[in-house]
Amino acid sequence: xxxxxxxxxxxxxxxxxxxxxxxxxxxxxxxxxxxxxxxxxxxxxxxxxxxxxxxxxxxxxxxxxxxxxxxxxxxxxxxxxxxxxxxxxxxxxxxxxxxxxxxxxxxxxxxxxxxxxxxxxxxxxxxxxxxxxxxxxxxxxxxxxxxxxxxxxxxxxxxxxxxxxxxxxxxxxxxxxxxxxxxxxxx
Amino acid sequence: xxxxxxxxxxxxxxxxxxxxxxxxxxxxxxxxxxxxxxxxxxxxxxxxxxxxxxxxxxxxxxxxxxxxxxxxxxxxxxxxxxxxxxxxxxxxxxxxxxxxxxxxxxxxxxxxxxxxxxxxxxxxxxxxxxxxxxxxxxxxxxxxxxxxxxxxx
Ligand SMILES: [Zn+2]
Numbered sequence: 001x002x003x004x005x006x007x008x009x010x011x012x013x014x015x016x017x018x019x020x021x022x023x024x025x026x027x028x029x030x031x032x033x034x035x036x037x038x039x040x041x042x043x044x045x046x047x048x049x050x051x052x053x054x055x056x057x058x059x060x061x062x063x064x065x066x067x068x069x070x071x072x073x074x075x076x077x078x079x080x081x082x083x084x085x086x087x088x089x090x091x092x093x094x095x096x097x098x099x100x101x102x103x104x105x106x107x108x109x110x111x112x113x114x115x116x117x118x119x120x121x122x123x124x125x126x127x128x129x130x131x132x133x134x135x136x137x138x139x140x141x142x143x144x145x146x147x148x149x150x151x152x153x154x155x156x157x158x159x160x161x162x163x164x165x166x167x168x169x170x171x172x173x174x175x176x177x178x179x180x181x182x183x184x185x186x187x
Numbered sequence: 188x189x190x191x192x193x194x195x196x197x198x199x200x201x202x203x204x205x206x207x208x209x210x211x212x213x214x215x216x217x218x219x220x221x222x223x224x225x226x227x228x229x230x231x232x233x234x235x236x237x238x239x240x241x242x243x244x245x246x247x248x249x250x251x252x253x254x255x256x257x258x259x260x261x262x263x264x265x266x267x268x269x270x271x272x273x274x275x276x277x278x279x280x281x282x283x284x285x286x287x288x289x290x291x292x293x294x295x296x297x298x299x300x301x302x303x304x305x306x307x308x309x310x311x312x313x314x315x316x317x318x319x320x321x322x323x324x325x326x327x328x329x330x331x332x333x334x335x336x337x338x339x340x
Contacts, residue, residue, distance in 0.1 A: 032247035046251050053255045120241035127238050143239040168199045171231055178234045
């Protein structure tokens, strides 16, 4: 994702939808990918993506370039995705208690199977499935977005040591899953 | 340093290559003499490369933008809704035609038998003053000056 020109941000902040579309086109891929890997199904990812951009549009005036736009949109995207997924998990848990359905941690529905039919996405989906939302967010920002610990802490507004411990737990869970033979041909 | 201490305090930073030189030395010393941790690090690097190395950015479908536009554009008020209805191609012709027809019929039905001059003279006498020019009183009352004009305006 490239940085957005200040002029474009100002025009979009004033309600210029064409300028906002420029912002959307430069960051939609990143936001949607994050949403997809956090939610692990396309319908939820689309909803999260829309929520992120509606929030961004409504708050562009308040943003005023205080941090880099990239960090700002990362923050909205991650927080929206984490909250959405936590809410979804809670709903599933409630229903599971009532109906004993499989939890969303297991790739189960058609949309998810479709999404992860590609080999790389399949492996990623399976491994992300054994992490909680907070760990998933940290590992995605670290391994896919290439953010360092300080940047991750900044995006998620958490302590540096919390970033470290979430990454540690995420990697422990991933290695345990891979060693159990969860991801074929992995190790 | 034993394995648990290494895993707890240094492994994460070691894998991300962010250890300071002093801690790096300690980590290297442990790894140098611990086959289990060497294997763990190798496995972690393999899993990470295999899992994250080949993923690419995915663009959202086109309807996602359409949904955003729908949500950020202010919803039309009653005036905009009425305007939208009035500008429908058929209605934009039908409504003025219908309105003119109704007005014409109405005027025809209300047309008095007497001529304009007689009406004028009659009203001048009844109401007093110069009929046709608004008096100060009319202006203050916001009326149009005559019974007929008041009715039609
Ligand atoms: Zn060891």
